[in-house]
Amino acid sequence: MFEQHLAVLPVLLPLIAAPLVVLINKPRAAWLLSTLFVGACVYISFGLVSATMDGGALRYALGGWEPPWGIEMRVDSANAFVLLTVSVIATLVLLFAKESIASEVAHKQLPLFYSAYLLCLAGLSGILITGDAFNLFVFLEISSLATYTLVSLAADRRCLTAAFRYLVMGTIGATFILIGVGMLYMKTGTLNMLDLAERIQAVESHRTINTGLAFIMVGVSIKLALFPLHMWLPAAYSFAPSAVTAFLAGTATKVAIYVMLRFVFTIFGAGYVFEQMNMEIIVLVLALAGIFQCSFVATTQSNIKTLLAYSSVAQVGYIILGVSLVSLTGLTASLLHIFNHALMKAALFMAVGAVFYRMGSVQIIAFQGLGRRMPWTMSAFTIAGLSIIGVPLTVGFISKWYLVTAALEQGNWLVAFLVLVASLFAVVYIGKVIEAAYFKEPSEDADATKIKEVPVSMLIPMWLLVLANIYFGIDTSLTVSAATAGAEALLNGSSLVGGVQ
Amino acid sequence: MSLIFEHFNHWVVVILMMIGLYIVITANNLVKKVVGLNIFQSAVFLMYITMGKVVGGTAPILAEGVTQYSNPLPHVLILTAIVVGVATTAVGLSLVLRIKSAYGTIEENEFQNKEDVI
Numbered sequence: 001m002f003e004q005h006l007a008v009l010p011v012l013l014p015l016i017a018a019p020l021v022v023l024i025n026k027p028r029a030a031w032l033l034s035t036l037f038v039g040a041c042v043y044i045s046f047g048l049v050s051a052t053m054d055g056g057a058l059r060y061a062l063g064g065w066e067p068p069w070g071i072e073m074r075v076d077s078a079n080a081f082v083l084l085t086v087s088v089i090a091t092l093v094l095l096f097a098k099e100s101i102a103s104e105v106a107h108k109q110l111p112l113f114y115s116a117y118l119l120c121l122a123g124l125s126g127i128l129i130t131g132d133a134f135n136l137f138v139f140l141e142i143s144s145l146a147t148y149t150l151v152s153l154a155a156d157r158r159c160l161t162a163a164f165r166y167l168v169m170g171t172i173g174a175t176f177i178l179i180g181v182g183m184l185y186m187k188t189g190t191l192n193m194l195d196l197a198e199r200i201q202a203v204e205s206h207r208t209i210n211t212g213l214a215f216i217m218v219g220v221s222i223k224l225a226l227f228p229l230h231m232w233l234p235a236a237y238s239f240a241p242s243a244v245t246a247f248l249a250g251t252a253t254k255v256a257i258y259v260m261l262r263f264v265f266t267i268f269g270a271g272y273v274f275e276q277m278n279m280e281i282i283v284l285v286l287a288l289a290g291i292f293q294c295s296f297v298a299t300t301q302s303n304i305k306t307l308l309a310y311s312s313v314a315q316v317g318y319i320i321l322g323v324s325l326v327s328l329t330g331l332t333a334s335l336l337h338i339f340n341h342a343l344m345k346a347a348l349f350m351a352v353g354a355v356f357y358r359m360g361s362v363q364i365i366a367f368q369g370l371g372r373r374m375p376w377t378m379s380a381f382t383i384a385g386l387s388i389i390g391v392p393l394t395v396g397f398i399s400k401w402y403l404v405t406a407a408l409e410q411g412n413w414l415v416a417f418l419v420l421v422a423s424l425f426a427v428v429y430i431g432k433v434i435e436a437a438y439f440k441e442p443s444e445d446a447d448a449t450k451i452k453e454v455p456v457s458m459l460i461p462m463w464l465l466v467l468a469n470i471y472f473g474i475d476t477s478l479t480v481s482a483a484t485a486g487a488e489a490l491l492n493g494s495s496l497v498g499g500v501q
Numbered sequence: 502m503s504l505i506f507e508h509f510n511h512w513v514v515v516i517l518m519m520i521g522l523y524i525v526i527t528a529n530n531l532v533k534k535v536v537g538l539n540i541f542q543s544a545v546f547l548m549y550i551t552m553g554k555v556v557g558g559t560a561p562i563l564a565e566g567v568t569q570y571s572n573p574l575p576h577v578l579i580l581t582a583i584v585v586g587v588a589t590t591a592v593g594l595s596l597v598l599r600i601k602s603a604y605g606t607i608e609e610n611e612f613q614n615k616e617d618v619i
Contacts, residue, residue, distance in 0.1 A: 134578055134581075137582075137585075138581060138585065141585045141588070141589070145588055145589065145592050148592055148596070149592065152596055152599065157603035157604065160596060160599050160600045160603055160604075161600060161604075161612070163596055164531065164593070164596045164597070164600065167589070167592060167593050167596065168525060168534060168538065168593075171538050171542070171589050171593075172522075172525070172538075172541070175541060175542055175545055178545055178582060179545055179548065182545070182548055182549050182552065182575075185552070185575070186552045191578075
């Protein structure tokens with residue numbers, strides 16, 4: 001029975017669980033229920049990945065209304081891969097959140113937190129699997145509204161202004177996407193992505209389509225925090241509860257990047273966007289500017305959450321850089337880095353969350369001497385940090401390897417060189433934290449007896465991510481084949497048509 | 502002149518959109534920012550409704566002697582978008598409420614100094 005509804009379940013399960021969690025209204029039971037439902041999503045995503053591995057697509061007509069009249073859910077190897085990333089991170093963060101969130105959010109608000117978390121996940125999964133451009137906007141707003149709520153739940157009052165700024169920027173971005181979709185509809189009379197892709201070819205380079213492309217690209221760029229439209233991100237990541245930051249860093253911007261890929265490659269077509277509109281030059285320059293500017297700003301921060309937030313913007317730059325190379329290897333590198341960066345950043349933010357749990361601060365001074373007092377947390381931070389830098393035997397190396405290969409394939413020595421130079425910044429900002437943790441004496445006022453390792457329930461998800469960082473850095477067969485299949489599905493629009501469920 | 506009258510709806514859309522964005526960017530008061538966002542979104546709603554209109558068409562209801570209808574789909578889409586807009590406004594205003602109780606003000610220039618703005 002579930003078999004035929006497989007494609008829509010990643011949205012339905014969290015959507016059903018969200019109100020249940022509020023009705024139960026007991027933190028422990030709410031956590032258990034959410035974890036069960038999100039865990040089921042992981043299982044389903046695995047099923048979807050294996051079902052689409054051969055290049056086919058699962059199609060599902062919502063409510064039995066056949067497309068193009070009804071809304072269609074379509075899962076191919078590209079979105080199944082991102083969906084798996086999102087649901088795995090969501091589960092691990094939920095395991096981590098049990099202790100971490102309980103210490104940062106008021107007790108009676110905990111069920112509401114889990115509800116918002118599930119709604120956010122439902123929205124993100126919806127964005128990934130929908131085959132309808134307007135439906136994508138609706139899911140985008142569902143996930144965004146839940147995100148604003150999650151960010152505003154922290155105890156620090158600055159989270160409120162951060163959430164408000166995020167709301168203003170996010171709404172403008174989503175409305176820009178809405179305008180763009182409207183312009184496409186004006187010209188083509190359809191909202192189904194496959195129909196759009198077909199009909200746009202006939203009216204290509206009409207002024208309305210060009211304007212629609214511009215609106216959508218700017219709107220999505222705000223959502224994925226592409227430099228210079230990233231200013232909402234550092235504040236939101238710095239002041240949100242630790243678990244929320246780990247979740248957002250691993251999922252929200254990744255899903256927005258997927259939206260950009262879907263619009264550019266499936267709907268508009270790479271030929272139109274890159275050859276006719278020369279979008280790759282703009283995107284390439286912005287990506288490189290983002291990598292350098294934000295990596296530099298990261299080195300100057302003393303708040304470690306802010307430091308990692310700027311690093312996230314820089315890493316988004318790497319992913320977009322891969323897209324702007326417009327080749328199979330480049331796109332594979334982007335999809336790989338979506339997965340890999342989710343692994344490393346979620347682990348890093350969990351480690352920082354663990355430090356906050358014990359020290360009550362994420363300033364660099366709080367990290368001093370922690371190498372001896374919280375050995376497991378700090379070694380997790382160190383390994384994930386090495387991964388950000390791109391040291392061999394970690395996933396970060398694999399991403400950079402493919403990115404540099406893609407640049408060299410096109411004889412683009414400058415880009416390859418700049419990617420490697422930018423890694424030096426990562427050495428500085430990660431090294432700064434590691435130096436404080438291992439080579440500095442603890443600050444005077446810290447009470448030595450109180451500072452000990454965090455509970456095991458926080459260490460397990462953190463270490464699972466760290467081990468995944470190492471495992472996928474050594475055995476790349478699974479991730480690379482999934483990313484290559486995804487990149488092929490995106491580049492080769494015709495493969496989307498096949499494979500009817 | 503004809504450029505103005507033939508595209509009257511679109512001019513209204515453009516002007517409202519600019520007013521909305523201008524308020525969002527320049528307003529000092531957070532409630533005004535939310536209102537600005539609302540105006541900005543309303544402009545988009547009007548754009549959608551305009552594109553659904555068919556000259557000479559009536560409301561899409563089955564009736565005798567009527568053969569030409571306006572396109573109902575954009576109108577339905579905008580019903581959804583209006584709901585999204587209302588939800589955004591609600592979340593925005595509740596954030597403003599909490600900012601007021603946490604900072605004691607909702608004027609941006611008054612609390613800018615009290616916090617580490619990033």
